Amino acid sequence: MREVTVRDALREALQEEMRRDKSVFLLGEDIGRYWGGAFGVTKGLAQEFGDERVRDTPISENAIIGAGVGAAITGMRPVAEIMFGDLTALAVDQICNQAAKIRYMFGGQVSVPLVVRTPFGAGVNIASHHSQSLEAWFMHTSGLFVAVPSAPYDAKGLLKTAIRGSNPVFFVEHKLLYPVKGLIPDEEYTVPFGVADVKREGKDVTIIATLHMVHKALNAAEQLNKEGISTEVVDPRTLSPLDKGAIIKSVRKTGRLVVVSEDCKTAGVSAEIAAVVTEEALDYLDAPIKRVAEPDTPIPFSPSMEKFVIPDEKSIVQAVKDLVSKG
Amino acid sequence: MHIADFSIGMLGATAVVGAGIPIAAGAGLSIKLRGTDQVVACFFGEGASNQGTFHEGINLAAVWRLPVIFVCENNLYAMGTRQSRVMLVDDIANRATGYGIPGSGVDGNDVLAVYEAARQAVERARRHEGPTLLECKTYRLKGHSRFDPAAYRPKEEVDEWLKKDAIARFQTKLLDMGVLTDTEIKKMVQEVKTDVEKATKFALESSFPEPREALDDVYAPEESAVKK
Numbered sequence: 001m002r003e004v005t006v007r008d009a010l011r012e013a014l015q016e017e018m019r020r021d022k023s024v025f026l027l028g029e030d031i032g033r034y035w036g037g038a039f040g041v042t043k044g045l046a047q048e049f050g051d052e053r054v055r056d057t058p059i060s061e062n063a064i065i066g067a068g069v070g071a072a073i074t075g076m077r078p079v080a081e082i083m084f085g086d087l088t089a090l091a092v093d094q095i096c097n098q099a100a101k102i103r104y105m106f107g108g109q110v111s112v113p114l115v116v117r118t119p120f121g122a123g124v125n126i127a128s129h130h131s132q133s134l135e136a137w138f139m140h141t142s143g144l145f146v147a148v149p150s151a152p153y154d155a156k157g158l159l160k161t162a163i164r165g166s167n168p169v170f171f172v173e174h175k176l177l178y179p180v181k182g183l184i185p186d187e188e189y190t191v192p193f194g195v196a197d198v199k200r201e202g203k204d205v206t207i208i209a210t211l212h213m214v215h216k217a218l219n220a221a222e223q224l225n226k227e228g229i230s231t232e233v234v235d236p237r238t239l240s241p242l243d244k245g246a247i248i249k250s251v252r253k254t255g256r257l258v259v260v261s262e263d264c265k266t267a268g269v270s271a272e273i274a275a276v277v278t279e280e281a282l283d284y285l286d287a288p289i290k291r292v293a294e295p296d297t298p299i300p301f302s303p304s305m306e307k308f309v310i311p312d313e314k315s316i317v318q319a320v321k322d323l324v325s326k327g
Numbered sequence: 328m329h330i331a332d333f334s335i336g337m338l339g340a341t342a343v344v345g346a347g348i349p350i351a352a353g354a355g356l357s358i359k360l361r362g363t364d365q366v367v368a369c370f371f372g373e374g375a376s377n378q379g380t381f382h383e384g385i386n387l388a389a390v391w392r393l394p395v396i397f398v399c400e401n402n403l404y405a406m407g408t409r410q411s412r413v414m415l416v417d418d419i420a421n422r423a424t425g426y427g428i429p430g431s432g433v434d435g436n437d438v439l440a441v442y443e444a445a446r447q448a449v450e451r452a453r454r455h456e457g458p459t460l461l462e463c464k465t466y467r468l469k470g471h472s473r474f475d476p477a478a479y480r481p482k483e484e485v486d487e488w489l490k491k492d493a494i495a496r497f498q499t500k501l502l503d504m505g506v507l508t509d510t511e512i513k514k515m516v517q518e519v520k521t522d523v524e525k526a527t528k529f530a531l532e533s534s535f536p537e538p539r540e541a542l543d544d545v546y547a548p549e550e551s552a553v554k555k
Contacts, residue, residue, distance in 0.1 A: 025360060052360065058390065063349040063383035070353020073338060076360060078353075093380075097343055098350065106331040106339050108544035142545050166547035193549065 001185055007178040009152035010041045010117075013159035014079065016188075018049050021077060024163055025053040027064055028081030028117075032056035038083045039119060039178050061087050065094035065116060072114040073102060077163055084130045085120035085172070092137070099168040100143030111166040115159070121174040121212055121262060122299045122310050131299035131306070133211075133263035138170040139239040139272065145169045145193055146239040150214035152182035154237050157191025164190070174211040174262075194241030198250070202232035205320045206250040208273050209260040210236060213311060217260050220316035229324055239269060247273065248281045255286035256323040260316055265293035287326040290319040336365070344405075345371060345378030348397065352384045355393030355458070366452045367395040368445075373462075374405025376419045385460065389426040394452035396445065399462045400435060406471045407479045420462035428458050435463025436493035439500070468492070 004012070018024045026042060032054050036043030046054035057064050061082055068078040082088050088095065099112050122131040138146050145167050149155040155173070162169035199214055200221050209217040214235045221231035234250050236243055251257050257277055259270040270291040277289060292311045300306050331339030338354060341347050351369030358365045375381055376399060388395045399419045403410050416422070423430025429451070433444045441463055448459035466488035470477035477485075501507040507515075 023360075055391075058383070058386060060349075060383035060387060062380055063352060063387045066346070066349020066380065066384060067353035067356055067387060070338070070350035070355070071357040071360070072353070073333070073350075074354045074357040074361075076357045093343055093346055094349065098341065098346055102339065103547060104544050105329045106333070108547075109331060109333045111547035145546075165549050167549060 001183040003181050003183055004152050005178065006149070006152050006155045006173070006180050006182075007039065007041055009156035009182075009184055010159055010173065011043065011045070012184075013156045013163070014042065014045060015048070017077075017160055017163040018045070018053065021163075023075060024077045024079065025049075025055065025071075026079050026081065027055040027057050027067065029057055029059055029064070029083050031081050037081060039173075039175060041117070041173075041178070042081070061090035062094055065091040065099065065114075068114045068116070069094055069099050069102070069112060072099070072112045072168070073110050077113045077115075079115040079117060079163060082116060082118040085118040085134055086129050086132050088116070088118055088134065091116075095138070095144070095168070095170065096141045100141050103167075104143060112168045113163075113166055114168045115162045115171055116169070117159075117171045117173060119173045119175040119178075121176055122306055123176045123212070125301065125303045125306060127301035128298040133261070133294070135170075135172050135210075135239060136263050136268045136272070139242075139269060143168065144240060146172065147193065147237070148172045148210045148239055149237060150174075150177065150199075150209075150211050150235050152180070153184050154191055154197065154235075156184055157189055158193070158237060160190045161193055165193070172211065176212050177215075180215070191237065193238045194243050195238075196234050196236045196243035196246035198232060198246070199235050200231065200233040202230040202254065204230045204254055205256040205258060205323055206232045206234060206247075206254045207258045207260055207316065207320070208234050208236065208247060208250075210239070210269060211262065213260045213262055216311065216313050217316055220313045220320065223313065223317055224320055229320060231320060236273075239272075242273075242276070244276050244280065247277060248284075251277055251281045252284045255284055256320075257285065258290045258292060258316065258319045258323065260292045260311055260319075261294075262310060263294055264296045265291060266296050268293055287323045290323055292316055292319050345375035345380040345384075347371065348375065348378075348380045348384035349387065350384075351395050351397070352388040352391075352393055355388055355395040356391060358394050359391070364453055365394065366449050367393075368398055369395060370398045370400060372405060373399055373401040373403070373410055373419050374408070374413075375399070376422060377405075377413060381422075382425075385423075385426050385428070385458065388458040389428045392455060392457035394455070395458040396448040396452065397458060397460045398445075399460065400465055401462055402465050402467050404467065404471070404480065407475070407477075409479075418462060420460055423460040426460075428460060430460040430462065432462040432464065435465035436491045436496060438493060438497045465493070466491070 031037045031042040033046035068080040071078045120133045147158045207217045261269040274289045420430035420432040433440045
């Protein structure tokens with residue numbers, strides 16, 4: 001095992017898959033030799049694989065994804081980067097109407113092995129157009145897979161699975177996680193889609209969290225442990241497919257559920273997970289489900305306001321305590 | 328409704344106007360990366376040339392010198408809206424200038440003129456010189472869809488264009504050139520008619536698919552995916 005950052009883990013996944021399979025190539029704004037991506041994920045890849053396979057594009061998000069779709073249905077495995085997740089809005093037609101539906105609309109004749117990588121998330125004080133968490137849009141779109149890794153191990157393993165798979169994958173990276181370190185094996189591995197990971201075992205309360213919120217949930221769990229409350233933290237790792245079995249298994253064990261997600265509360269990731277548990281595991285709950293999520297605002301620019309709207313350890317601890325006090 | 332036949336390289340018809348343009352650029356990129364001598368032909372109407380995808384997709388194909396022919400079938404109406412009401416240019420081919428690629432306009436109802444223009448575009452693509460925007464001026468014989476009586480088109484205009492019907496004109500030309508005889512043409516028309524009638528009969532007599540097939544093909548089979 002060795003310690004790497006999420007950024008390095010993602011780069012290793014791209015590099016290994018590009019070495020393994022000539023049909024894998026990258027396209028996106030400023031991902032090439034001069035910049036290596038706004039967050040440095042593709043740094044050095046153009047030097048190794050050349051400008052043909054690591055393509056700087058015009059600022060044309062719709063065409064970046066459209067070109068990815070066209071290449072994917074004709075034998076290639078493109079990995080497209082959209083510099084900030086907010087800008088995927090410019091390409092929603094290509095992602096949701098084209099990539100996600102081509103197989104279905106054409107009677108299963110073709111598959112669309114396209115990966116769209118993009119960073120979501122607040123916390124770096126760059127306002128609403130660079131800070132949103134919109135994964136629920138894509139989780140809502142049938143025909144897409146949605147990956148949401150929280151750790152280097154998951155980031156690398158899931159990205160390799162995404163590149164090798166046959167379906168379009170919306171691959172979410174959280175911009176605060178790029179420098180976060182973790183252990184990965186030296187040898188080759190992949191992480192399957194639709195398999196959640198229990199990041200911490202506990203018996204009193206289940207916390208389901210994704211992306212950066214996994215880390216806040218783990219910090220909260222540590223604090224709660226000192227106060228005698230045992231918390232289980234489950235990371236679904238992919239929102240689509242969603243590992244309902246693992247979520248329900250944990251809820252059966254603890255009888256209490258807090259869902260933590262950085263996206264807006266209404267019709268968000270936390271709403272779907274809470275709905276799944278209500279529908280399929282209500283009898284196992286000893287208390288109502290609590291959600292800790294963004295309070296349905298755009299992400300504010302001011303650091304103090306931004307901090308206010310993003311779920312933190314304190315609000316997670318409070319939600320867990322509220323549930324425990326309910327018997 | 329959304330026809331596609333990947334076995335012959337027909338990559339499908341999208342209902343989103345202009346959405347096929349960047350996809351065609353991507354198919355062109357795929358050809359370039361795979362190193363084959365294929366060429367992409369991408370069809371759309373003049374209405375699609377007002378979409379952002381037209382700008383983004385053609386610019387991308389141009390700057391990467393991709394083997395794509397962007398074929399604009401300009402039939403003067405985007406659904407019911409006449410071209411002059413939504414743009415100040417007459418010739419879509421002129422928009423090519425903005426991308427640094429050749430734009431050529433031809434009489435879209437002249438089969439041989441279209442063939443010649445397409446041939447030049449294909450040759451340019453195969454010389455790795457990049458895409459061409461080919462505008463074929465034409466007209467719809469009928470409305471936009473089976474529900475559209477096309478009442479927005481002046482009768483004189485319709486009559487004038489019907490005289491320029493591409494198939495009728497090509498028949499006359501082939502007769503004049505002595506390539507085909509009247510009998511041969513009649514026979515061909517009859518054969519096509521029979522084919523269409525057969526296909527119609529087959530469609531009408533076929534049963535609807537099993538309703539549960541609605542759940543198929545949402546995802547391609549994956550070993551690792553557990554979602555149903």
